[in-house]
Amino acid sequence: MAESVHPAPAVAATPAVAPAAAPVPGDRFVRAQAETLSAGSRRAFRALVPLICPVADGPDFPATIDRVEGYVLGQLVYMNPVIRWAFGPLCRLVDWSPLWRLRGLRPLRMLPPAKATAHLAAMMHSRWALVRNVLYPVKALMLAGYYDQPEVHTAMHYEPVPFIRSRVSFRGRLMAGEAARPDDALMDLPEEVTR
Amino acid sequence: MILGYPDYAREQRFEADVVVVGTGAGGAVVGSELAQAGFRVTFVEEGGWHPTQTFSAYTSESVPRLYRDGGGTVILGKPPIPYVEGRCVGGSTVINGGMAYRAPDPILAGWARDTGAEELSSKGLEPYFEQVEARVSARQQRAESVGADNKIMREGSRRMGWNYSENPRNQQECVGSNNCVLGCPTGAKQSTLVTFMPTAMAAGARCLTEVRIDRLIIEGGRCVGVAGHAIDPVRMRRGVAVEVRANAVVIACGAIQTPHLLLKHKLSRQSGQLGRNFLCHPNVKLIGLFPFDVKAWQGVSQVGQVREFHDEGIVLAENFIPPAAMATQLPMIGTKSWEVMQRYNQSIVGGCLVEDSTTGRVRRGPFDMATATYNVTAHDHERFLKGARLLAEMWFAMGAEEVLLPFISLPSIRSADELGRIDPSRIRMSEVELFTPHLMGTARMGGRAEDSVIDVSGELWDLPGCHVADASIFPTAIGVNPQITIMAMAMQIAGRIAEKRGLAAPKAA
Numbered sequence: 001m002a003e004s005v006h007p008a009p010a011v012a013a014t015p016a017v018a019p020a021a022a023p024v025p026g027d028r029f030v031r032a033q034a035e036t037l038s039a040g041s042r043r044a045f046r047a048l049v050p051l052i053c054p055v056a057d058g059p060d061f062p063a064t065i066d067r068v069e070g071y072v073l074g075q076l077v078y079m080n081p082v083i084r085w086a087f088g089p090l091c092r093l094v095d096w097s098p099l100w101r102l103r104g105l106r107p108l109r110m111l112p113p114a115k116a117t118a119h120l121a122a123m124m125h126s127r128w129a130l131v132r133n134v135l136y137p138v139k140a141l142m143l144a145g146y147y148d149q150p151e152v153h154t155a156m157h158y159e160p161v162p163f164i165r166s167r168v169s170f171r172g173r174l175m176a177g178e179a180a181r182p183d184d185a186l187m188d189l190p191e192e193v194t195r
Numbered sequence: 196m197i198l199g200y201p202d203y204a205r206e207q208r209f210e211a212d213v214v215v216v217g218t219g220a221g222g223a224v225v226g227s228e229l230a231q232a233g234f235r236v237t238f239v240e241e242g243g244w245h246p247t248q249t250f251s252a253y254t255s256e257s258v259p260r261l262y263r264d265g266g267g268t269v270i271l272g273k274p275p276i277p278y279v280e281g282r283c284v285g286g287s288t289v290i291n292g293g294m295a296y297r298a299p300d301p302i303l304a305g306w307a308r309d310t311g312a313e314e315l316s317s318k319g320l321e322p323y324f325e326q327v328e329a330r331v332s333a334r335q336q337r338a339e340s341v342g343a344d345n346k347i348m349r350e351g352s353r354r355m356g357w358n359y360s361e362n363p364r365n366q367q368e369c370v371g372s373n374n375c376v377l378g379c380p381t382g383a384k385q386s387t388l389v390t391f392m393p394t395a396m397a398a399g400a401r402c403l404t405e406v407r408i409d410r411l412i413i414e415g416g417r418c419v420g421v422a423g424h425a426i427d428p429v430r431m432r433r434g435v436a437v438e439v440r441a442n443a444v445v446i447a448c449g450a451i452q453t454p455h456l457l458l459k460h461k462l463s464r465q466s467g468q469l470g471r472n473f474l475c476h477p478n479v480k481l482i483g484l485f486p487f488d489v490k491a492w493q494g495v496s497q498v499g500q501v502r503e504f505h506d507e508g509i510v511l512a513e514n515f516i517p518p519a520a521m522a523t524q525l526p527m528i529g530t531k532s533w534e535v536m537q538r539y540n541q542s543i544v545g546g547c548l549v550e551d552s553t554t555g556r557v558r559r560g561p562f563d564m565a566t567a568t569y570n571v572t573a574h575d576h577e578r579f580l581k582g583a584r585l586l587a588e589m590w591f592a593m594g595a596e597e598v599l600l601p602f603i604s605l606p607s608i609r610s611a612d613e614l615g616r617i618d619p620s621r622i623r624m625s626e627v628e629l630f631t632p633h634l635m636g637t638a639r640m641g642g643r644a645e646d647s648v649i650d651v652s653g654e655l656w657d658l659p660g661c662h663v664a665d666a667s668i669f670p671t672a673i674g675v676n677p678q679i680t681i682m683a684m685a686m687q688i689a690g691r692i693a694e695k696r697g698l699a700a701p702k703a704a
Binding site: 027028029030031032033051052053054056057058071074075076077078079080081082083117120121124125126127129132133137139140143144145146147148150152153155156157158160161163164167168170171174175180184185186187188189190192193194 | 199200243244245246248249252253254255258259260262264265266267268274275337338339340341342343346347350368369370371372374380381382383428429430431487488490492493494517518519520521522523525526527528529530531532533536537539540561562564593594603604606625626
C-alpha cells in the first residue's frame with residue numbers, strides 16, 4: 001500500500017502556535033462549500049437578521065448581515081439533511097408568521113422593526129411547542145453567527161485569543177519545570193462577596 | 196499512519212486483525228491496547244484528524260471540525276433535548292469538559308449483581324480505572340487555573356453549607372484557558388487525541404479518517420469487517436466505498452450511532468434491547484448575572500460540583516460556553532440580547548444534571564437517520580426545578596442581580612424572593628429547555644442474551660466477532676461524567692479480545 005501523505009501525529013507536546021481565527025500551517029481541514037438558499041428564502045433570511053440580531057443597536061461592523069449569512073450558510077452545510085433542507089423554508093415561514101398566527105396580513109419584513117421583533121419574541125415564549133420550534137433553528141443560528149464575530153467580542157471585552165496565548169506560554173513554563181508566578185493567578189472575587 | 200479523503204482514490208479495501216470504528220473514549224482505548232499487544236489495528240473515524248494547534252476560540256472554525264452535524268443534534272421528545280457529540284479523531288473527549296470520575300461503587304455493585312459478573316464491580320474494574328487515570332493524568336486543578344466563576348461556586352457552596360467536591364479532570368498542567376468545548380489549545384486536556392491515539396499510532400495502528408461506516412460485513416454468521424463510504428469534505432456527500440476486513444470488529448461510535456449501525460442488521464432480537472435503554476443525564480442550564488466582573492472564560496470550566504443532592508440524583512455545576520453558544524440560550528433576541536451579552540464578563544453559566552429516572556430509544560428513522568427519543572418524567576421535572584431553585588438561590592446569596600432561567604413561561608427572576616415561582620404548578624414539562632452531553636445504554640452489557648445486547652466480554656450475543664466498547668454498553672446511568680468508566684470498560688474489553696485470540700493484554704506501564 002502506498003504511503004499516505006498524512007503522517008501519524010507526534011506524541012502531544014505544548015503547541016508552539018497560539019490558536020487564532022487564521023488557518024494554522026499544516027492544518028489539512030478542508031471547509032465544505034457553503035449551503036445556498038433560494039432567492040425567496042434568502043430574502044426572508046436577510047430580512048430576519050436585523051430583527052433577531054442587534055444590528056441597529058449592537059456593535060457596528062461592516063457587512064453585518066453578510067457576515068451572519070456567511071456564518072449560517074457555512075455551518076448549515078455540516079448539519080443533518082433535514083435541517084439543511086428545511087432551513088430556507090423555515091425562514092420564509094417565520095417571515096410570514098403574522099399571517100399563519102392570525103396576527104396580520106403582512107410578513108415581518110414589511111412591519112416596523114420594533115413590532116416585528118416583538119412578534120418574534122412572543123413566538124419564543126409561545127405556549128405552543130410547534131411555534132417555538134419553527135423559530136428556534138433560525139434564531140439560534142443567526143444569534144450564533146452574530147455573537148461569533150470578532151468585533152462583537154471586542155465590544156463585549158471578551159478577548160480569548162490573547163488570553164489563550166498567555167496560557168499557552170504559562171503551560172510551557174510549567175512543562176519546562178518552572179514554578180507558577182503570582183501574576184499567573186486569575187481574578188479573585190470582590191472582597192464584599194467573600195466577606 | 197493517518198489517511199484522509201484524498202487517499203481513498205488510491206485504495207479502498209483494507210485488512211487488519213482488528214478494526215475499531217470510532218476513536219473516542221472507548222474506541223481509542225481498545226485500539227491502543229490491542230495495537231500495543233501486537234495486533235494490526237485499523238481505526239475508522241467519521242471525522243477528521245485535527246491536532247491541538249488547530250483549536251480555535253471561534254465556533255465558525257471549531258464546530259465544523261469537531262462536532263457532529265454542526266452541533267445541531269437533538270433528541271426528540273417532550274421536551275426535545277439538544278445534545279452534542281464529537282465527530283473527529285478523539286471523539287467527544289476532544290470537546291468535553293474533562294471530568295474524570297469513576298462510576299460510583301453502588302452503581303458498579305448493581306452492575307455486577309445484575310450481570311453475575313464480578314469483573315464489573317468496583318473491585319473488578321479497579322486495575323483498569325487505575326491504568327486509565329494514570330494514562331490521562333486524572334487529577335484536581337492547580338490553583339492558578341481556577342477562575343472567579345468557580346470561586347463563586349465553591350464559596351457559594353460553603354456559604355450554603357453544601358457538599359462541594361473538587362473534580363478530578365483528565366489534564367496535565369491545565370492552566371485554565373477554558374476552551375474545552377472547542378478543543379484544548381494548550382494540549383493540557385488529555386483527550387484520546389493526545390493520549391491513546393498517539394500511542395496506538397506509535398504501535399503501528401493506522402487511522403482511516405473521513406469515512407462513515409454504514410454496515411457490517413457478515414459472512415457465515417460472523418462479523419468479518421465493516422463497510423461504508425469516504426465523505427467528500429467539500430460537498431459533505433458520500434464518496435467512494437471503503438471497507439475494512441478484520442478478524443475482530445469493535446464498534447465504538449457512541450450511544451446513538453452504535454445502535455443506528457447495528458440496527459441495520461436487525462441484531463439482538465432475542466432481547467430486543469438494541470437501541471433501547473437510552474439514558475442521557477438531562478441538564479438544565481441557568482445564566483447568572485452579577486454586578487461585578489467574573490470573566491468565566493478565564494479559568495478552567497467546572498473545577499468542582501455541588502454533590503449535596505447527589506442522593507436525589509441532582510448535581511449542580513458551572514459550565515463555560517462561548518458567546519455564540521450562550522446567545523442561543525438567551526430568552527431574548529435583538530437589542531435585549533445585546534443588553535445581556537454586554538454583561539458576558541459578569542455572567543456565569545451553570546447547570547443542574549439529573550440522573551435518569553426513565554429510558555428512551557434510538558431507532559433508524561426517516562432518511563436513514565439515527566433518531567433518538569426520550570420523554571422526561573414528572574419526577575425528572577420536579578428535580579430540574581429543584582436544581583434550578585437551588586442554583587439560583589446560591590447565586591443570589593453570592594450577589595447575583597438576575598438569573599436567566601430555561602423556562603419558557605418564566606425566563607428570569609431578580610431575587611431570591613422569586614424562587615417560589617419555580618414550581619411544577621406554574622412551569623409545564625414541555626416548557627423546559629434541556630440539554631445533554633452524556634449518552635448511554637443502548638447496547639447494554641449483561642449476563643444473559645434475553646435482556647442485553649452484549650456479553651461481559653463486549654461481544655454481541657448474536658454476532659460473533661462484533662464487539663461494542665463505548666457508553667452504549669452501560670447497563671444503567673451512572674450519574675457522573677462517563678468517560679473514565681467508558682475507558683476502563685474498553686480496556687477490559689480489549690483484554691478479553693486479546694485473550695480470545697491467545698494473546699495477553701498489555702501490562703500497565
